[in-house]
Amino acid sequence: MKDKSPSGLNEWLHFLQNKKFPVKAVNLTRLKAQISRTEDTLDDMQSNIASDPLLAFAILNEANRVTPNKDNEINTPFHAAAMVGMNGIGKLFSRFESYSTQSRHTPPHIVAFLHEIQTSYEAATIARHWSIEKLTSHEDDIFWITLFRDAARWLLWFYAYPTMVELKQKISQGEKPGQAELSILGCRIDELTVHLCKHWHTPSKVMESFLTKHIPTSKELQTLAHLAHHPDELPHFPEDKRLTILINNPLIFSFCANKVAHEVSLMGWDSKNLPFFYRVIATVMHRHIGDIIQTTHRASVEAATLFNTKGTIPLALQLLDPYLYTGKKAPKPKSDKISPIAQLKKALGKHDIYDTKQKTNLALQTIKQAIPNAQHCIIFKTVNQKTTPLYQFGYHADTIKKIKWNAPSSVFNKLTNARSAVHLSGKKLNGLVKDLPHTSDQIIDTNSHLILASTPTSEREMAIFWLETRTEFSDKDYSKLKQIVSLISHRTT
Known part of the structure; x- marks a missing residue:
């Protein structure tokens, strides 16, 4: 941004809706080479598409733009790539902004951007594991929905870094995220995301993960959490018909996993707000809270292995550090050991x-x-x-x-x-x-x-x-x- 940051929903929409998607230069170069080689197929390109979230996101949006199908939407980038084809993917290159992390001193806005993407990957992996545990058969869709619901936030960190730093400081000082967003941005990021997703032709499932028609309100979340109030007991079943419908909608995994990953990223695993979401998911899955925590931790370890962007230390490393909350220093290794x-x-x-x-x-x-x-x-x-x-x-x-x-x-x-x-x-x-x-x-x-x-x-x-x-x-x-x-x-x- 040049002089003055945008303020309010309309100004942020105008600012972001035509911005190019940041994609790693190496991934763009590799994709161009793969498209030019006649022996390569879309199957060969899958790992490259999956390695860059905004590359995958653009292909997904393009497929839903050219092939609208409300009854059976295209929800995964691999399905989207097959629908668009190599020629369709080639036409998207003008929409990308390449960036590099080759320099020893990567610019802070790129580091923050990669940090945010890694947190989103961790949220998506947690949501996927919860979905697998409940046997919903929607685990792949939930992974991509959870990942892409942060797309607008990624762009804000890339193109509006100073504003987002100010926002993060307010939240870390104890201000509620919604209040901080309204005071700094003049709108809620969730609201901005929904409008941008409409502009980008994003699948409706991503937008639905923000709407209280499909996910619980704050009061309903409180009710669900209360049903798992006793850690040693299985949660009670909800008697309210709407709550029963909501807990059977996989989008609740996307919503809660996003909250958990961002909370841990900002405040750590000892955040006092985490047990609330564990209790909600315990009710949704009808499992003990300890089982939910174990699944969440296991998912974070998988995310650290598969999706390490180098923008921040993976959340799982905190779990593996026994001295994290004790204030003690780890003992130094003995120097007399053979090398x-x-x-x-x-x-x-x-x-x-x-x-x-x-x-x-x-x-x-x-x-x-x-x-x-x-x-x-x-x-x-x-x-x-x-x-x-x-x-x-x-x-x-x-x-x-x-x-x-x-x-x-x-x-x-x-x-x-x-x-x-x-x-x-x-x-x-x-x-x-x-x-x-x-x-x-x-x-x-x-x-x-x-x-x-x-x-x-x-x-x-x-x-x-x-x-x-x-x-x-x-x-x-x-x-x-x-x-x-x-x-x-x-x-x-």
């Missing part, structure tokens, strides 16, 4: 009959301990110019299997013919992506740091190491990998 690399050297020294699979397995365990910055790792075995993944962690196994690792690659050709090691990032990595095996670019991000190394592990076999992170590898990390690779190297006598 992971020294342990590897000791293990390999016991005898010299380890084969390639055994050596690389030992190396993998060492990497996990010695190089914690490595978020993803693949170890390959090459025999007779054929490269096969042996071990991996951090990636989806199905994704690794689909990549054509034996496709012509000047980088892998060099690795398989001689001992090599290289640390790639930024422009250097972007320039070499085309020389990696075909389709392996789908597991590389613009923020990626990639370390590649290779060594012979027997007279006829080579091992290739692929270490990748979305943060940063240090020179020490690079040096440690070279030590590990050297230790498992085949020695000629």
Whole structure:
């Protein structure tokens, strides 16, 4: 914004309705490449579409714009992509604003934008788990509805960062969100979202998740929470017919999960407001409150694994920190412990009959301990110019299997013919992506740091190491990998 922030519903609508959707530059580049390649299909593009929420959101909106069907709406981006087709997706590129997080100093509005997206992913995962537990058969729809109901909030953080910082400060100081939004924005974000969704042709289910016709009012939520007042007892069933209808509508999961995730993001897991929503969901699912809390925590751990945008620390990490609320400091590890690399050297020294699979397995365990910055790792075995993944962690196994690792690659050709090691990032990595095996670019991000190394592990076999992170590898990390690779190297006598 230039001089004065918009104020009121109409001004914010005018400000946001024609704004482009921010999408990661790497995802746009990859999607354009996939559309241009004749051998790629919509199925191959699914992971790329799902990796960027506003990319998926735009495709979903476009499908509902060109193929209106009120009786059976298109509620998932994959269904939408199939309806729109590659040509339809290609026409959407002008609606996107690309951004990059490659810089060491990512602008604060992008960090806040990514933070908000991660919170939305966590809300969507919680809603999905609740839905699965109740056996509603709507879990996929609920995931996307919950995720996309925050789309307007994402744009506000991206395009109106100073205003949203002011709003967040008021809420963190104890002011109710609705009152803070009215005083800072001049309207409610929920109201603004519904109007924007109409403009974007978003499926009506997303808009319905804001309407009291489909979700409980504040008074009705109080009634539902009261039915689960005793933690050790199963909740009572509601006698009111409207409440029975509302608790059987999966949209209540979307609404409550959104509240829980945003509350934890702002105030932490010890927020005094969380038990209220746990009790509501306990009544909806007719389960003990403890079961609801357990499902919520398990969902947050899954979200931390699958949807870490690096905009903020995942909510699950708070659950895994036993010193979070005690005020105590975690004990320092003893300094007399043997280092992971020294342990590897000791293990390999016991005898010299380890084969390639055994050596690389030992190396993998060492990497996990010695190089914690490595978020993803693949170890390959090459025999007779054929490269096969042996071990991996951090990636989806199905994704690794689909990549054509034996496709012509000047980088892998060099690795398989001689001992090599290289640390790639930024422009250097972007320039070499085309020389990696075909389709392996789908597991590389613009923020990626990639370390590649290779060594012979027997007279006829080579091992290739692929270490990748979305943060940063240090020179020490690079040096440690070279030590590990050297230790498992085949020695000629």
